[in-house]
Amino acid sequence: xxxxxxxxxxxxALMPLPALAExxxxxxxxxxxxxxxxxxxxxxxDLPSYANRVTxxxxxxxxxxxxxxxxVLVAGRPEFEPLSLGPGEYLPTIETAPQQIFFTTLxxxxxxxxxxxxxxxxxxxLSQESDGWWLVTMRSQIGDLPADQPPTPPQDTSDGxxxxxxxxxxxxxxxxxxxxxA
Numbered sequence: 311x312x313x314x315x316x317x318x319x320x321x322x323a324l325m326p327l328p329a330l331a332e333x334x335x336x337x338x339x340x341x342x343x344x345x346x347x348x349x350x351x352x353x354x355x356d357l358p359s360y361a362n363r364v365t366x367x368x369x370x371x372x373x374x375x376x377x378x379x380x381x382v383l384v385a386g387r388p389e390f391e392p393l394s395l396g397p398g399e400y401l402p403t404i405e406t407a408p409q410q411i412f413f414t415t416l417x418x419x420x421x422x423x424x425x426x427x428x429x430x431x432x433x434x435x436l437s438q439e440s441d442g443w444w445l446v447t448m449r450s451q452i453g454d455l456p457a458d459q460p461p462t463p464p465q466d467t468s469d470g471x472x473x474x475x476x477x478x479x480x481x482x483x484x485x486x487x488x489x490x491x492a
Contacts, residue, residue, distance in 0.1 A: 339486035339487065340486060340488065340490045341486060342443065342486070346390060346409050346436070347388075347390065348491075349436075350388045351388070352488060353476065353479055353483075354385040354388060354413055356479055356489070357385040357476070357479065358381075358384060360476075360479050361382040361472055361475035362382055363475075364471045364474045364475045365379035380417045381417065381419075382417050383418055383427075387413055387414050388411055389412040390411060392409075392410040393433075408435035408446045409437070410435055411436065412431070412432065412433055412434075413431075413432050413434070414429055414430065414432070414453070415472065416428075428452055428453070429453035430450055430451070430453065430472070431452075432448060432472060433449040433450070434448050434476065435447045435448065442480065443484070444480060445468075445473060445476050445477050445480060447468045448468045448472070449464040449465065449466060450465060450467040450472065451464045451465065
């Protein structure tokens with residue numbers, strides 16, 4: 311940028327910007343997968359980092375053990391066979407029913423200066439619209455790690471950290487801002 315001063319008036323000459331064809335993106339962009347298995351593989355690959363960012367952003371910074379967030383270490387074991395919802399359960403208001411995904415996460419939390427590992431089971435409902443995939447609702451339960459206890463009953467976790475991470479990832483996917491498969 312150059313400036314010329316002429317009788318109290320400042321003129322700014324803008325240098326030409328490089329042509330858009332010359333600008334290289336940080337990473338190549340890809341379309342959000344239309345098929346659920348491919349979408350799920352990419353989602354589960356990225357979910358731990360998205361979930362950990364969500365929990366760290368929500369952490370108040372107080373050094374209170376009860377408020378210290380845990381960490382998602384891995385997400386995997388997807389299954390796509392839908393369960394029957396039965397009477398009185400969620401009934402879609404659109405013609406196409408949401409797609410169901412089941413997966414697990416292994417999480418590490420710190421309690422009393424020691425780490426514990428928890429396995430969470432997640433039941434996710436996604437809807438594919440003309441502009442991409444959207445999270446409809448989510449249920450989760452804590453598994454039997456480390457004790458030999460039965461899993462907890464499913465809880466509505468549609469507003470939890472994993473659901474928020476899924477929403478953020480789906481937003482990035484719709485905007486072609488996810489890393490392509492390796």
